[in-house]
Amino acid sequence: MGEPWTVVRHIPARDETLTIFWIHPHFSVYNEVWVAIRARLGRPLDACWWCHKHFAIGDRIGLIAVKNKTNKVLCQPCVAGLSPTHEAQA
Numbered sequence: 001m002g003e004p005w006t007v008v009r010h011i012p013a014r015d016e017t018l019t020i021f022w023i024h025p026h027f028s029v030y031n032e033v034w035v036a037i038r039a040r041l042g043r044p045l046d047a048c049w050w051c052h053k054h055f056a057i058g059d060r061i062g063l064i065a066v067k068n069k070t071n072k073v074l075c076q077p078c079v080a081g082l083s084p085t086h087e088a089q090a
Contacts, residue, residue: 002022002084004019004020004021004067005019005020005084006018006019006020007020007082009050018066018067018069019066019067020064020065020066020067020082020084021065021066021067022064022065023062023063023064023065023074023079023082023083024062024063024064025062025076025079025083026060026062027061027062027063027073028060028061028063029058029059029060029061030046030055030056030057030058030059030060030061031057031058032057045073048073048074048075048078049064049072049073049074049078050072050074050075050078050081050082051075051077051078053075055075059075059076060076061073061074061075061076062074062075062076062078062079064079064082
């Protein structure tokens with residue numbers, strides 16, 4: 001998967017530097033089965049972790065591993081923007 005890389009995320013209180021270990025760009029498809037399973041677990045994961053855009057049925061979702069955090073889901077534009085060859089824009 002290569003070497004980890006860092007991105008800076010601006011939030012109102014501060015800039016947060018994150019270390020990314022890997023991105024799985026086509027982890028799953030957001031569909032009715034995903035919604036039912038996540039609802040049963042009590043964690044809907046219905047929006048992108050980076051930009052907070054809500055997923056629509058049929059959207060492809062990516063998965064990201066961030067240091068000191070659980071794995072997170074991403075929309076496809078954020079997968080492309082957070083890949084090691086692009087500068088992240090939040």
